[in-house]
Amino acid sequence: MSEDLNSQPWGAQDRFQAHFIVKTGGQIFDAEFLAKTKLKTKGHFATKKVAGIVWVGGNIAETLNSDSDLTNMMVKLPYKDAQIWIEPTRNGIRIHGSWKSSYEFGISKELFAVYDKVASHVKRALGSPPV
Amino acid sequence: MHNSESDTFSQTNKREEFCDSLEKIGVGAEVKQIDTDEVEKGDYYSKHFTNTPAMVTNHGCVKLRGSNIDIVQIIQKG
Numbered sequence: 001m002s003e004d005l006n007s008q009p010w011g012a013q014d015r016f017q018a019h020f021i022v023k024t025g026g027q028i029f030d031a032e033f034l035a036k037t038k039l040k041t042k043g044h045f046a047t048k049k050v051a052g053i054v055w056v057g058g059n060i061a062e063t064l065n066s067d068s069d070l071t072n073m074m075v076k077l078p079y080k081d082a083q084i085w086i087e088p089t090r091n092g093i094r095i096h097g098s099w100k101s102s103y104e105f106g107i108s109k110e111l112f113a114v115y116d117k118v119a120s121h122v123k124r125a126l127g128s129p130p131v
Numbered sequence: 132m133h134n135s136e137s138d139t140f141s142q143t144n145k146r147e148e149f150c151d152s153l154e155k156i157g158v159g160a161e162v163k164q165i166d167t168d169e170v171e172k173g174d175y176y177s178k179h180f181t182n183t184p185a186m187v188t189n190h191g192c193v194k195l196r197g198s199n200i201d202i203v204q205i206i207q208k209g
Contacts, residue, residue, distance in 0.1 A: 010209070011209055012188050012207050012208070012209040013207070013208045013209040015207065015208035015209070016145065016190075016205065016206065016207050016208075017205075017206045017207075017208075018149060018203050018204070018205055018206075019170075019175065019203065019204045019205075019206060020200045020203055021170050021200065021201055021202045021203070021204060022199065022200060022201055023169075023170070023201045023202070031179075034177060034179055036180065085180060087176055087177035087179065087180070088177055089170075089173055089174050089175065089176065089177055090173035090174060091169050091170045091172070091173045092170055092201070092202075094175070094176075094177075094204075095200075099208055102145075105145075105148075105149075106148075106149070106152045107149070107152050107153060107156065108156065109156040109157070112153070112156060112158060115200060116198055116199050116200060117199075119198070119199035119200045120199040122199075123199050130199050131197060131198060131199050
């Protein structure tokens with residue numbers, strides 16, 4: 001019996017994501033709430049650090065780019081944590097980072113502060129007062 | 132024979148673990164029963180990005196208090 005050299009992985013993998021959701025109450029939004037970070041970095045491998053951040057995407061990206069406090073908070077994050085996506089779905093606007101293993105999966109105070117600040121801009125754009 | 136490991140252990144799920152890590156950093160959080168929130172019913176991704184996974188597992192939600200974020204959903208790839 002020959003070994004399958006191109007075996008396909010299947011089933012749940014050791015990759016987790018936490019989606020930080022701002023609910024929209026059933027309203028459907030599209031490209032205006034779509035954004036992701038584009039990072040400028042310095043260094044390589046373990047010493048790779050974030051030097052600058054630009055949000056690319058819909059109208060929300062322009063709002064986030066104009067917040068210098070948010071940029072200052074984000075350049076202090078580890079490279080992997082500074083990769084953030086904003087996606088509109090049927091039940092809410094989702095803000096999430098990259099996949100992490102169960103060992104890495106968790107949240108720091110600094111990372112939560114960034115997600116909360118991004119969510120405050122999303123809330124304001126939805127017409128609700130931020131907390 | 133003796134070892135230092137306890138005979139019993141408490142099994143926690145991913146959303147309970149994440150809720151604990153939120154509480155450790157001072158965020159008010161509460162674990163919700165799985166499949167009880169509307170965000171678990173629809174699509175989890177907009178599918179506008181190329182890195183959208185084809186298949187995911189829902190691990191439930193954590194409700195936040197005093198934050199701009201209404202709820203956190205835990206998702207596993209595959």
